[in-house]
Amino acid sequence: MNSDTRVRLLVIDDEPHIAELVATVARYEGWNAITAGTGTEALSRAAEFHPDIVVLDLMLPDFDGFTVLDKLRDAGTAVPVVFLTAKDATADRIAGLTRGGDDYLVKPFAVEELMARLRAVLRRSTGPAWKPSVLEVFDLSLNEDTREVRRAGQPATLTPTEYELLRYLMRRSPSVLTKAQILDHVWEYDFGGRSNVVELVVSHLRRKLDSGHEPLIHTVRGVGYVVRRVHR
Amino acid sequence: MNSDTRVRLLVIDDEPHIAELVATVARYEGWNAITAGTGTEALSRAAEFHPDIVVLDLMLPDFDGFTVLDKLRDAGTAVPVVFLTAKDATADRIAGLTRGGDDYLVKPFAVEELMARLRAVLRRSTGPAWKPSVLEVFDLSLNEDTREVRRAGQPATLTPTEYELLRYLMRRSPSVLTKAQILDHVWEYDFGGRSNVVELVVSHLRRKLDSGHEPLIHTVRGVGYVVRRVHR
C-alpha cells in the first residue's frame, strides 16, 4: 500500500507557524509532510506514518526532544532526525548530534538551509553509494558538497549569502522568483530588514559570475529574478 | 543472493545510541550495517546475516561479550571482532583476546578512530596481500598504516589529535566539513566543550603543513574547513 515514492517527512514543533512553514516548503518540493505539536502526538503519528526523515524541535510542551528521540529509537526505527534548537540552548547537550546521519539547526534558521540539510541527510541515509549533488544551468555549476561554484570551468569564490541565494535560484531554475520569496527562503525567517539586500547580493553574483559571459542571471522587472539561459 | 559487495557489519551494544551511532556512520561509508542489543539477539542475527566484521561491547545484559565471542567461534566463524570496553575494564584480558585480526577500543571513543580500526582490521583479514592505504591530496600524503604524513616529500610530526583531524579532512576531501562535524567525528562522542579547539588544531596543522607551500587547508568562512588544491 505504500507505493507512494514521495519522501515522507514528520515535522515536530509546538509552534504551529514553524511546523507549517517547514511542511509547506517540503510539500512544495513534492514531499509528503505531516506535523505534530507535542511529543505524544509525534510518537503516535510516527507509528502509523513511518517517516523517512524527522524534523524535531528540542523544546516541546510535554517532554523534551531527546526523550522523543529515545522513544523513536526504542521503537526500533533508525529514521534520521534533524533537530531544531533555540539560539541560547545549552550547546553542549547538542554535542554529538551531527554524528551519524543526523544534523541540527539553530533557530531562527533559513528554510533553504533546512531543506538543504534534509536533502543531505536523506542522501546519506538512503543507499550506500551517494553521488555528489551538482546543480547546473548552462555552463554555470554549483556543487553542494564541495560548495564549488564554476562559470565556464572557472571557479568563483562566493560568500555564504551569495552561495545560498545562487543555490536557491539554480534549484528553482527556470522559474522566476520574487524578491519576497528569495528573502523568505534564503534569510532567517525572522529577518526584519526589508531593504535592498537581495538586489545587492544579486549584483555581487553578477559581477562574479556573469561579467564577461552570456548573462544567466536575469532581472524580471516588477517581478523578481531568474537564472536561466537566453530569453532576451 | 549475496551479490551485494558491501561490507557487512554487525554492531552489538546494549546502548541503542551507541549501536545506532556506529551503524549510521558505517552506512554513511556505504556499508551494510545492522545492530543487536543483547547477546542472544546478536547470535541469531549473526547466523543469518553472516557479517564480515563485528563490533562487540563487552557489557551486555544477558551474557558477557567473551561468551558471545566463544559462541560465534564455536559456530565456526572466524569473523574478526573489534571490542568495546569501558574505561576501567581489565584491559589485559582483552589484550590476550585480540589475536588474529581483532582489536579493541575504550569507551568513550571517537567515531573516526573506530572506523579507522575497522578498516584496518578488514584490510588485514581479507586476503594476505594487503596494500597500505595512503590518502593523498596534491603533494600532501598520509599513510594510515605507518601514520606517516608528508608534505612535498618532507615528513611532518603530528600529535594524535592533529593526525586524526587531518585524516578526517583528507578522507572527505574535497568536501567542506563543518566544525560540528569535525568535532563529532574526531573527538570522543561525549566531548562536551564547544570551544575553539578545532580552530586551534587547524592552526597547528597549517603551521606544520601549509607554511611555505601552496595552502591546502582552507577556511570556508561561516561554514567550516576543507582540504583540497587551488580554489582562491
Next chain:
DNA sequence: GGTGAGCTGTCGGCTTGCTGTCGACAGGGA
C-alpha cells in the same frame, strides 16, 4: 612513586572580511 615533557583545551585580544544601510545614478516603460 616522583618528576618532567608534551599534548590538550580554555581564555581573550586582535584581525579579517561579510552584511546590511544609505544614497546617487541609470535605464525602462507609459
Next chain:
DNA sequence: TCCCTGTCGACAGCAAGCCGACAGCTCACC
C-alpha cells in the same frame, strides 16, 4: 519626458576565525 524600479559604490558595525599564552592532565622514564 518623468517617474519608478533596479543597480551598485562606499561605509560601518560586528561576528567569525586566528593564535599566543597558560594551565591541567597524562604518560613515560627513572
